[in-house]
Amino acid sequence: MGVETNSIARNLDRVRKHIAAAAERAGRKVEEITLVAISKTFPAQSIREACNAGVRHFGENRVQEWESKRPSLEDLPATWHLVGHLQSNKAARAAQLFHTIDSVDSLHLARKIEDAQKAAARVQPVGAAGAGSENRRLPVLIQVHLGGEESKSGVEEADLFSVAQAILELPHLELRGLMCLPPYAEDPEQARPYFRRLRELQEDLRRRLRGSHHLEATLPELSMGMSHDFEVAIEEGATQVRLGTALFGSRKTK
Numbered sequence: 058m059g060v061e062t063n064s065i066a067r068n069l070d071r072v073r074k075h076i077a078a079a080a081e082r083a084g085r086k087v088e089e090i091t092l093v094a095i096s097k098t099f100p101a102q103s104i105r106e107a108c109n110a111g112v113r114h115f116g117e118n119r120v121q122e123w124e125s126k127r128p129s130l131e132d133l134p135a136t137w138h139l140v141g142h143l144q145s146n147k148a149a150r151a152a153q154l155f156h157t158i159d160s161v162d163s164l165h166l167a168r169k170i171e172d173a174q175k176a177a178a179r180v181q182p183v184g185a186a187g188a189g190s191e192n193r194r195l196p197v198l199i200q201v202h203l204g205g206e207e208s209k210s211g212v213e214e215a216d217l218f219s220v221a222q223a224i225l226e227l228p229h230l231e232l233r234g235l236m237c238l239p240p241y242a243e244d245p246e247q248a249r250p251y252f253r254r255l256r257e258l259q260e261d262l263r264r265r266l267r268g269s270h271h272l273e274a275t276l277p278e279l280s281m282g283m284s285h286d287f288e289v290a291i292e293e294g295a296t297q298v299r300l301g302t303a304l305f306g307s308r309k310t311k
């Protein structure tokens with residue numbers, strides 16, 4: 058176990074240096090960038106080790122897998138992200154199990170999550186812990202399907218504005234930004250146009266939302282970049298990088 062602990066801590070150290078270097082190249086502050094450790098397929102113990110080493114954000118891509126790990130990790134001071142495709146019949150469970158859903162890929166799904174949040178807010182007992190918990194908004198990101206991406210998930214660019222507007226009308230969700238998942242390429246430079254595009258879409262969306270009087274919609278987050286291309290993503294404006302392999306090692310293929 059000592060060895061394991063060391064290697065996650067060492068990986069974290071190395072990753073943080075790369076994040077800092079990429080931020081510096083881009084003239085950005087390192088505090089603008091949140092490391093989200095993607096712990097799918099790794100045991101709860103690995104998550105605990107990463108948390109002990111200082112990681113505070115974790116992402117999983119399957120509701121069921123996270124449901125089985127979470128009970129043993131309730132004590133950790135961490136924020137739990139869902140980063141994978143969510144089936145709408147699992148929206149209610151996801152809303153209970155995660156602090157943020159970073160992969161909302163349709164308005165239909167957003168509405169299911171809204172319904173779940175609304176129902177949960179209703180059953181909160183009066184005077185329940187946490188002031189204002191009766192109107193808790195669940196943070197979400199829209200996963201965008203960028204042109205040329207092979208993955209089928211995500212809101213089409215052409216629909217982004219109307220979907221964002223509709224989500225902003227949902228009182229139990231808080232739209233925080235955008236997420237993308239470009240196709241894997243050996244050369245991380247090949248992901249750069251996708252990251253740049255997501256940043257452009259963010260700026261465009263902010264402008265159009267301001268024009269339609271959604272003045273509160275600053276959409277600060279851009280979740281983009283994985284283990285092999287996070288440095289490029291940071292250069293292009295990522296505020297959240299999602300790192301699995303770089304922290305935990307390679308995953309066993311199923």
Ligand SMILES: *Cc1c(COP(=O)(O)O)cnc(C)c1O
Pocket residue numbers: 095097118140141238283284285299300301302303
């Ligand atoms: C698995 C996964 C990651 C992390 O991938 P690595 O290449 O191991 O860093 C990031 N984002 C999503 C959505 C994932 O499913």
